[in-house]
Amino acid sequence: MRERLAFSFLARVIRCAPEFAKQGQIMNIRKGFVSGGLAVAVVYVMYASLAAQEKASAPPKKFAIRAGRLIDGKADNPVANALIVVEGDRIVSVTAGGAPPAGAELIDLSKATVLPGFADVHTHVLLQGDVTAADYDEQLLKQSIPYRAILAARNARIALEHGFTTMRDLETEGAMYADVDVKTAIANGEVPGPRMQVATRALTPTGLYPLLGYSWELKVPTGVQYADGVDGVRKAVREQAMYGADWIKYYSDRRYRFEADGVLHSMVNFTDEEAKAIVEEAHRLGKKVAAHAIGSDGIAAAMGAGVDTIEHGDGLTEALMDEMARKGVYWVPTITVGAYVAPGRGGNWPKMADLERDNFGKALKHGVKIALGTDAGGFDWKVLNQAKEFEYYAQYGMTPMQAIRSGTSVAAELLGWSDKAGTIEAGKWADLVAVSGDPLRDITELQRVKFVMKNGAVFKNELH
Numbered sequence: 001m002r003e004r005l006a007f008s009f010l011a012r013v014i015r016c017a018p019e020f021a022k023q024g025q026i027m028n029i030r031k032g033f034v035s036g037g038l039a040v041a042v043v044y045v046m047y048a049s050l051a052a053q054e055k056a057s058a059p060p061k062k063f064a065i066r067a068g069r070l071i072d073g074k075a076d077n078p079v080a081n082a083l084i085v086v087e088g089d090r091i092v093s094v095t096a097g098g099a100p101p102a103g104a105e106l107i108d109l110s111k112a113t114v115l116p117g118f119a120d121v122h123t124h125v126l127l128q129g130d131v132t133a134a135d136y137d138e139q140l141l142k143q144s145i146p147y148r149a150i151l152a153a154r155n156a157r158i159a160l161e162h163g164f165t166t167m168r169d170l171e172t173e174g175a176m177y178a179d180v181d182v183k184t185a186i187a188n189g190e191v192p193g194p195r196m197q198v199a200t201r202a203l204t205p206t207g208l209y210p211l212l213g214y215s216w217e218l219k220v221p222t223g224v225q226y227a228d229g230v231d232g233v234r235k236a237v238r239e240q241a242m243y244g245a246d247w248i249k250y251y252s253d254r255r256y257r258f259e260a261d262g263v264l265h266s267m268v269n270f271t272d273e274e275a276k277a278i279v280e281e282a283h284r285l286g287k288k289v290a291a292h293a294i295g296s297d298g299i300a301a302a303m304g305a306g307v308d309t310i311e312h313g314d315g316l317t318e319a320l321m322d323e324m325a326r327k328g329v330y331w332v333p334t335i336t337v338g339a340y341v342a343p344g345r346g347g348n349w350p351k352m353a354d355l356e357r358d359n360f361g362k363a364l365k366h367g368v369k370i371a372l373g374t375d376a377g378g379f380d381w382k383v384l385n386q387a388k389e390f391e392y393y394a395q396y397g398m399t400p401m402q403a404i405r406s407g408t409s410v411a412a413e414l415l416g417w418s419d420k421a422g423t424i425e426a427g428k429w430a431d432l433v434a435v436s437g438d439p440l441r442d443i444t445e446l447q448r449v450k451f452v453m454k455n456g457a458v459f460k461n462e463l464h
């Protein structure tokens with residue numbers, strides 16, 4: 001026991017060593033240690049002090065990026081021949097023309113279009129496509145969570161290569177809290193990937209989400225956390241927050257069907273009291289709430305509960321669009337996944353994809369805030385590029401500039417990061433991408449990203 005105590009004391013001192021060194025307390029520490037026979041710690045402290053000084057004296061890396069055409073995520077028109085100066089992880093200045101400052105490394109993107117790094121606000125890094133139920137069951141039954149986390153790290157890298165510097169990952173599909181680990185490993189620079197906000201496990205009432213249909217004698221994993229009753233859902237929200245959820249996601253509905261009124265209806269999963277308790281508890285803990293809601297009944301129930309974002313939303317009615325616009329609730333349409341899975345799933349899915357297309361144009365007219373989300377993971381990360389979603393938005397009625405904003409500044413607003421991300425402006429994170437052509441003429445250019453900078457570090461440059 002004593003040994004363990006001594007070890008933990010030493011470990012604590014070593015963890016604090018750079019801080020002590022900074023405060024010039026080496027002498028005090030030295031006295032205590034030498035008398036305790038822990039001279040090795042003194043050496044460590046001195047080393048840490050030197051290392052800290054060295055780090056402090058190295059100036060942050062400075063880049064000057066010459067952009068042939070700049071789409072900053074905010075202005076209505078692009079700026080020609082812009083100069084973006086980046087220092088450390090931040091954008092320092094953006095000017096039309098101008099000379100690079102002394103000491104800055106020049107990155108010549110004068111033949112390219114530079115845009116803010118993209119954001120996808122609906123992904124599943126721990127999933128590899130689930131067109132059929134069997135695809136889904138197989139991943140949960142045959143792949144360990146460590147294996148899935150390794151694939152998630154690979155997926156995060158793919159996303160960054162495609163220009164996505166930010167993602168909101170909306171549940172692990174049975175991989176517990178592994179999204180928090182992926183997010184942390186990226187944030188610590190251990191693996192490349194977008195900066196993330198994560199939802200951990202998501203919620204449904206017992207028995208309303210796969211895996212289902214197995215013998216009751218088998219204990220099979222569930223794709224979400226089951227929670228029941230007002231107290232039960234509050235506890236689940238608290239648990240998820242404890243383990244690192246930035247968002248709480250719940251499944252508002254299932255069993256989507258068209259009825260004689262032409263509206264896509266659905267079965268609502270939680271009672272109104274439960275759904276309200278989820279939202280209230282999440283908001284009390286400073287977390288926002290995303291609701292999977294496809295049918296009009298599920299969307300109406302989620303809106304009544306006070307959620308912050310509606311995911312999928314195929315069955316929106318014009319009354320619900322008005323309510324969303326009035327309350328400032330975001331719609332995340334995830335068209336890419338719908339178009340991709342519809343043929344394989346059959347049934348109502350192709351008709352739902354058509355409905356969503358009609359509703360997209362209507363929602364624009366009603367002033368609904370639309371943020372770009374793909375449901376990547378619902379399709380294989382290796383097969384489709386998330387930037388396909390921009391193309392659908394342009395096809396479905398947005399101008400190319402509106403589509404770009406949905407996946408940059410509007411997405412940043414949804415994430416609560418308007419002051420840090422989503423536009424190319426002084427003071428923001430230096431997250432930039434570049435494409436060779438003009439995405440305002442051909443939106444599919446966004447599927448051919450040639451340059452990626454995240455946090456002021458160049459991750460990819462095929463333009464030199």
Ligand SMILES: [Zn+2]
Nearest residue numbers: 124170375378
């Ligand atoms: Zn999803």
